[in-house]
Amino acid sequence: MAQIGLKYLICSKLTETETEATYTGGKIMAYAIKADMSIEVNEGVLRGDDRIIENVKEFKSGKLTLNGDHLDYETRALILGHTLTTIESGTNKKMTAKGSDDGAFVGVGFYATSIKNNIRGFRAIWLTKVKFGVPSESMETRGEAINFQTPTIEGTILTNVLDVWKEEATFPTEAEAKTWLNTMASIGGTP
Template structure:
């Protein structure tokens, strides 16, 4: 029997605080977003080919960035403060201006055998979503916000993602994966 992805859950975001060769990389404590509906990660990779003797003698690839699209059940004002750097007035009104921070984005993929795969995308910025709502009719229609972002390699170590799978030998971090952005063991 094969192992197949059957679900998605546990969207988390952590604001990146530092990212450089001197001070290393640090993040705020991850915050859980609304329930996950969908996530796609589309890497952009450059490929080079070296021709010689009337054929290709070598090839190489380089990761540039990844486009990330996520849909959740809702996008709260608190989520917008975290994701888009907006501010909330003391009167509870969300202001439109903000300085979009770099964040890490994590989630969990579930499989038909009961195991899970855990992801952290390490450095990216999300763009404000388009907003579309419909009037209520004879049936109930839920609107689900979608946001897009671009993730790049970190300055500190040039990593752009970490993926842990419960089927991998030695992987034991699943229970604490979202407590903090994953830090690899040497």
């Protein structure tokens, strides 16, 4: 299945009990520019009679690299654990980043247009448990041409308490994909 585009980059705070994973405070993270996922597996091989008789491959963890137009202070506070305070007239905010800050585990979602046999669908992906690190940023002086600099943030994909690391579904309309992601992230109410 070929894919084009990327839209609707969202996250939501994860709370886990022994038997349940729930999400609250869902929000749009940024306008989506790029999402890269790479998955690591644990592999076990059992040999017998001079050949491989069993081979097991299981999810270990993954790396999620996101590039968006802007990570606002509220998103950074959630995913990185930074502190926000109000300054001056009560409308400006200041973010304080400490070395000991530790952000929340979050669910992360997005969707892309998929094409198979000239039929378009919308593949929605919900990563159930992600822990982000401080984003990389680059800044440069303006020259002859305008070059936008946007933040890249990297997170670790983990399994949640239910041993699930990803949920995905493909829908015939963009609206259905977005509605499903909103339900997963509890955007607009609780699921």
